[in-house]
Amino acid sequence: MPDRVTAAETRLGLVRRARRIDRILGETYPDAKAELDFTNPFECLVVTVLSAQTTDKRVNLASPAIFAAYPDAKAMAAADRDVLEKLVGPLGFFRAKTDALLRLSAALVEEYDGEVPAKLEALVKLPGVGRKTANVVLGNAFGLPGITVDTHFGRLARRFGWTEQTDPVKVEHEVGALFPKRDWTMLSHHLIWHGRRRCHAQKPACGACPVARLCPSYGTGPTDPEVAAKLVRTEGRN
Numbered sequence: 001m002p003d004r005v006t007a008a009e010t011r012l013g014l015v016r017r018a019r020r021i022d023r024i025l026g027e028t029y030p031d032a033k034a035e036l037d038f039t040n041p042f043e044c045l046v047v048t049v050l051s052a053q054t055t056d057k058r059v060n061l062a063s064p065a066i067f068a069a070y071p072d073a074k075a076m077a078a079a080d081r082d083v084l085e086k087l088v089g090p091l092g093f094f095r096a097k098t099d100a101l102l103r104l105s106a107a108l109v110e111e112y113d114g115e116v117p118a119k120l121e122a123l124v125k126l127p128g129v130g131r132k133t134a135n136v137v138l139g140n141a142f143g144l145p146g147i148t149v150d151t152h153f154g155r156l157a158r159r160f161g162w163t164e165q166t167d168p169v170k171v172e173h174e175v176g177a178l179f180p181k182r183d184w185t186m187l188s189h190h191l192i193w194h195g196r197r198r199c200h201a202q203k204p205a206c207g208a209c210p211v212a213r214l215c216p217s218y219g220t221g222p223t224d225p226e227v228a229a230k231l232v233r234t235e236g237r238n
């Protein structure tokens with residue numbers, strides 16, 4: 001089925017195929033965006049911390065009350081732990097998450113007067129903020145190009161033959177080199193949406209995949225269109 005992938009693909013061929021895949025995914029998922037709700041960099045950091053081990057939908061339900069009580073880092077740093085724990089409660093791991101939010105907001109207040117820094121190197125030094133979270137914040141809250149290598153992004157980049165790396169930083173660099181910087185943030189959304197809806201870790205919906213012809217991993221999941229159609233999810237991580 002894949003007719004545009006050959007073993008001897010040149011670098012130029014790889015770049016063209018990668019960009020073509022991204023274009024098709026962009027057309028397939030025109031609404032692709034961060035599935036967590038936030039309105040500023042501080043909220044983006046907080047919801048990303050909260051989203052560990054739970055669904056975006058649950059975070060989106062719980063976060064309005066949290067931001068009504070604590071609209072910025074200064075307010076959150078001064079929060080009463082018990083009150084914050086109750087608000088975080090529905091999201092599970094509430095002690096650890098409350099702890100993370102208190103340490104994060106205290107660091108923002110101490111080091112940046114309550115503002116979120118717009119630099120990767122500064123973001124990753126904040127307590128509980130890894131490179132993935134930092135790139136989400138840069139790309140989605142500051143509008144700066146950022147590649148978010150989560151589990152979906154890494155899996156799809158390898159299935160597409162864009163990289164063989166498993167280390168997220170190496171994946172980020174190798175895939176980043178195939179695309180202009182301005183495309184990085186949307187590329188991340190496209191891959192994550194495709195991973196959540198069709199190209200699942202187990203049983204990807206290959207027979208209902210818009211980039212099947214460009215994918216060297218076609219056949220990893222069912223290729224029968226009817227079987228594959230049943231695997232397609234219309235919503236993401238809910």
Ligand code: SF4
Binds near residue numbers: 209221
């Ligand atoms: S669903 Fe199948 S064909 Fe589509 S990208 Fe994933 S592995 Fe490739």
